[in-house]
Amino acid sequence: MVSVKNRVLSISLISIITILFFTSNQHVSGIASWPTSEWQETSPFNQQMNGRQMNKFDDYMDNWNNDHQLSHLDQFIVIRNGYLIKEWYSIYYDADDIHPLWSVTKSFICTLMGIAIKEGFIPSVNEFVLDYFSDRVIANVDSRKEAMTIEHLLMMSTGLAYPGDDAIWPGWMSADDQVQYILDLPMATDPGAIYNYDTGGSHLISAIIQEATGMNTSDFAEQYLFNHLGITHYYWQEDKQGIEFGGHGLYLTPGDMAKLGYLYLNNGSWDGVELLPDNWVDAVTQTQWYFNSNWGYAKQWWTHPYRNGYSAQGRYGQSVFVFLENDIIVVFTGTIYDSDQIPYLELIHEYVFDAITTPTGMMWLELFLPISGTYLVVSIIALVRLRKV
Structure with a gap:
């Protein structure tokens, strides 16, 4: 038989747990407003995340000396369900500082191409590249170069004899005309035959947008995307x-980098306006080239199987990760010269996804529970054992 004292105690504990469970559900924030002016901030708790686990990232970063690559990480933010729930900045950058995106720019130029198609400036990705440069005298033209399309530019499969960014950079940047320099390259393969990472091809996308719209790419971006x-x-x-x-x-702030991810999380729609063509998001984030079990390439976006995600990636540590499974966006910026060695997915797993919890689990992981503008401090000071007497 259970004593009256223990029965009362057990009922009281059950009542407290029940109250906490329903209180937790009431304090999960609703639908966020669109972050056009700024991201709404909320606690990890309000998005069913363990803030203590997420804040371990700060301790992790504090442990690296200046000789370690991670000591050159500059900005880190996490968005969940449209809310800013975590941010960290080095001593050199804050939330309002713009940062060079390097090749994250490619995912923006891909987006602008989609908008140009939706707005009727460009019929489709099947348009031939050379048609947009008919006023130029182009070297090494053959049937393969004539067959090159915008789709091939997006897929990094132009067939051009592009030797790689490091090899081409000095000559390309010193050329009088960077577009002409890429157009004049000889062909190495048929378009679409192989993957060959080609920043020059991405630059041709910008030039095509300018030719087709009659606007500078930045002016087009302002009118149709940035605004x-x-x-x-x-x-x-x-x-x-x-x-x-x-x-x-x-160059953008990390918050504005995250907006691109949020646009894609919402399938190309922003605050009720469809900015991208139907199926564009799916088309440009579906893997076209597989490198290993962890990484692939789509169309100016990188892909990975972890949590049904994809990402924009740039040299020296720039990243915008989009995770469809849990409505999460993670942004990194850095000045990391060996950024290929940074285990971004491992960091995200430990300090973001390991922090996801259920409402009931959250009650015992968070010490402070917001209730009607006040805070309830939960302390577990003893282990209560119910026993028969």
Whole structure:
């Protein structure tokens, strides 16, 4: 038989747990407003995340000395369900500082191509590249180069004899005309035959947008993308002909980088406006080339199987990770010269996804529970054992 004292105690404990469970559900924030002006901030708790686990990232970063690659990480933010729930900044950057995106620019130029198609400036990705440069005298033209399409530019499969960014960079950047320099390259294979990472091809996308719209790429971006997303603080490098670089050169804040991820999480729609063509998001984030079990390439986006995700990636540690499974966006910026060695997915797993919990689990992981504007402090000071007497 259970004593009256223990029965009362057990009922009281059950009542407290029940109250906490329903209180937790009431304090999960509802649908976020669109972050056009700014991201709404909330606690990890309000998005069913363990803030203590997420804050271990700060301790992790504090442990690295200046000789370690991770000591050059600059900005880190996490968005869940449209809310900013975590941010960390180095001593050199804060939330309002724009950062060079390097090849994350490619995912923006891909988005602008989708918008140009939706707005009727360009019929489709099947258009031939050379048709947009008919006023130029182009070297090494053959049937293969004539068959190159916008789709091939997006897929990194132009067939051009592009030797790689490191090899081509000095000559390309010193050329009088960066677009002409890429167009003049000889062909190595048929378009679409192989993957060959080609920042020059991404620059051709920017040049095509300018040719088709009659607007500078940045002006087109402002009118058709940035104004919708509320991106006002940016810088975009131009080539020597005044064309914004399509494969690098854009500078943004981490919050504005995350807006691109949020646009894609919402299938190309922003605050009720469809910015991208139907199926564009699916088309450009489906893996076209597989490198190993962890990474692949789509169309100016990288893909990985972890949590049904994909990402924009840039040299020196720039990343926008989009995770469909849990409505999460993670942004990193850095000045990390060996960024290929940074285990981003492992960091995200430990400090973001390991922090996801259920409402009942959250009650015992968080010490402070917001209730009607006050805080309830939960302390477990003893283990209660119910026993028969």
